[in-house]
Structures are given as structure tokens and as C-alpha cells.
Amino acid sequence: MSHLPDRFPRGWFVLGHQREFLPNATKAIYAFNRKISVTRDSNGEITVETGDSHPWPVLEINQMVLIWHDIEKQEPDFYPNKIEACYSEEWSDYSMASFLVKNNCRELIDNMADKGHFGPVHQAPFEGFWNEAKDHTYTQEMTANSPILGGDLFSQATYEGPAYMTTYMSAVQDGNTVESRLLVSHLPLTMTSFQINFGVMVKKVPGMSKEEEDAFVQGYVDANNYAFGQDVAIWENKIYIPDPVVCDGDGPLHKLRKWYGQFLVDRADIPKGLDMEKREF
Amino acid sequence: MTDNSILEAPELPEQKDPSSSDFPDGWHYVANSKDLEKSKAIEVINFATQIVVWRGSDEKLYALDMYCKHMGASLGCGEVDQNGIRCPFHAWRWNGSGDCDDIPYAKRVPDKAKTRSWTPYEKDGKIYVWFDRNGNEPDFDSI
Secondary structure, eight states, X not given: OTTOOSSOOSEEEEEEEGGGSOBTEEEEEXXXXXXXXXXXXXXXXXXXXXXXXXXXXXXXXXXXXXXEEOTTOOOOSOOOOOOGGGXXXXXXXXXXXXXXXXXXTHHHHGGGTOGGGHHHHHSOOEEEEEEEEETTEEEEEXXXXXXXXXXXXXXXXXXXXXSEEEEEEEEXXXXXXXXXXXXXXXXXXXXXXXXXXXXXXXXXXXXXXXXXXXXXXXXXXXHHHHHHHHHHHHHTTBOOOSSOOOOTTSOSHXXXXXXXXXXXXXXXXXXXXXXXXXXXX | OOOGGGOOOOOOOOOOOGGGSOOOSEEEEEEEGGGSOTTOEXXXXXXXXXXXXXXXXXXXXXXXXXXXXXXXXXXXXXXXXXXXXXXXXXXXXXXXXXXXXXXXXXXXXXXXXXXXXXXXXXETTEEEEEEOTTOOOOOGGXX
């Protein structure tokens, strides 16, 4: 297979929601071309068995269990930021969903800069669109009026490393401002397949019953499932263009791919100049 | 110990290089005329490379490489717009000569936005596409 990366990227990868890992139990997860056994002991500590002689670092943060993948076998050089909403009674817990995509996981990343696909693929034209790259983070901001997610939509989505993206979103529905948080994470299974694990949480609305809240969160999960389905239809029936001809309306696709490339090379080979100040496109 | 046998990696598509195919030169049947109505497009994979063939609103037939030269989506999943075909990914419209002639969200179309075109021909209710590895012009007397 030409053009495929020679490795899985370096970074933190979500194995699942922490509630899926019960004390005194081992769960098998398939990722990185191998079976990974994840065990939580009676003290709550999580360890992983990957088949490698060196241990893979594990982290529990923002309700998720994450694993550090690095073919150089070094300690993590960055960590995801703590999100207060994940620890607050004012917010629901993450509701999770997942599905498999038959392509290399880099396809998902293109979306961060791919301003032009929102209209044709998601029927969701936007108003403002910004991108920013800083060290191991890449941020997209967007404003829009969405028929599905509400009017006066604002979203800020940040990748911390190659596979852990969190979004803050606010939208107006029936005159009320609704705040939500999305998680878009993925685990590569092979070089040509990956699993998306995504999560949705909302800020509880005073006076809303548990049933109403659950229904509301489920509505957001369904809407995102639908939107991912639209992407997958494209992803599973396309080739990879390594050096695309872009037009003046396209986002900073080449810049984004260079930023992502830092996770696909040894640390010593990371080029300078990957940062990009926040810009509107 | 890594157990690679537990996971099977799907193969990813690529636009096949027609010059390296062992496909014979000449006209190749790809579809029946009745299966390609006006403003319809079909994917053809039994050819020297994967192609999209469509019938424009002018009733003429056109054929291009199947995968969009912009970001790689299949034009076979696209929609015929007048005599061109619009990619489902970013709505770039390609004409039958292989030039992109419209991008809804761009001020101008880049000069490099070109793809490979093929020559279809219709006779007795059947659709054929010409292939010649040396780039010789279609021989309409041979059909």
C-alpha cells in the first residue's frame, strides 16, 4: 500500500469510558494491531498488558481511560488538560457511542481544516471558521446556524495530540442557551481501520428532569452519529491524495497535515515551524 | 508477543495506473444504454482504471477517472449537474474534458484542477470506452 504512514502516531488514545473498567476485572481491547488487556485492581489502579516488554503509560482523566502509544518507548511529553465539566454535578456524564471505519485514521483529522466539506457532506453551512496550531494542539472554532444542533451555534474543538479531541459547544434552542461538550477520540486497529469513540455531555438545565436530560443527550448522540455516518460514506470510498490541489476557499489543509505529521516521526525529526496563529479562513 | 492474526487490515482503494494494466487496447463495453439515463452516473471498475461514466443533460456521454483529484472521493457517488459531474465531498464540478469548472465556495478555480478524461461511444444500445496505452486517438471505424 503506497502512501500509508510507516507507524501508528505517538500520543494519548482513549480506550473507553472509565465506567467500562470495573475493579478486579480485565477487559480486552483490540488496537495497534494487537490485543491489549486492561485490568483495574481492587485499589482502582489500571494496568495494561500489550505484549511489549516495556510498560505503556495509562492515564485516567476527564472520565476516560487513555493509553500512551510511542514506538520510541519514551515517557509522554504532553498530557490532556483537565476539563472541569467532567467532574461537575452541573453536567451530565458522557454518553458514549462508537463505530468502525475502514481507512487510515488520518482521514478523521482532515476535518479540522476541511472548511469546504460542511455544506456538501453535512448540509451545514457555517458563518465563521478559524484554525490555530500550537505545539501538540490544534484548534478549530466555528460559528453557524445549525438545523440539527440549534441556532447561534459556537463550537471550539481542540486536538491534544493525534487522537484526542474535545469540543465545547453552545447553541440556542427554544430560546435557551444549551451548552454541550463532545469527545471525538479514535483508536487505530490496523493501518487501514480505526474505531471512533465519541461522547456527548450537556450542562443540566435547571428544572429539567432526568428523563428529559437523558432524551436531550440522546438527541445529540443521534445527531452526531448521523453526521459521522455522512463522513464515513465518503471515507470508505475514497483514495488518499498526498498533495491535494487546494482552492482559495479551502482551509489550511497542508498546514494541518504537517502539524499531524509530528506524531508520525521520531521526536528528533519533528520539523520547526508547525505552529499557526489563530486565523480566520 | 504481538498476535497479528487477530486483526485483518482492509485494503484501501487506489486509482489504478492504466499504463501498467494488462488491459487490451481498443473499445471496451462498460454498460447498456438503458442503464445510463439522462443525468445518471455509474462507476466502472472493469476497465484499465476505475472510471465514472455519466450522461449529461445534453444526452451526451462523458467519462473521467473515478477518484476526484481534489481530495480523493469517488465521483461515482456524485451528481450530474448539467453536463458535468459534482463530487459528493466538496461539490467541485468536473466537465467531460477533465477540467474543474465550478467550486461553489471558491473565488476562482485553480489552474491545476484537472483530471484524466476518457472517450465513451454509444452504438446499438451499448456503451463502450476507448483505451490505448500509448495514447492513440479512438478508432471509430473499428467499432
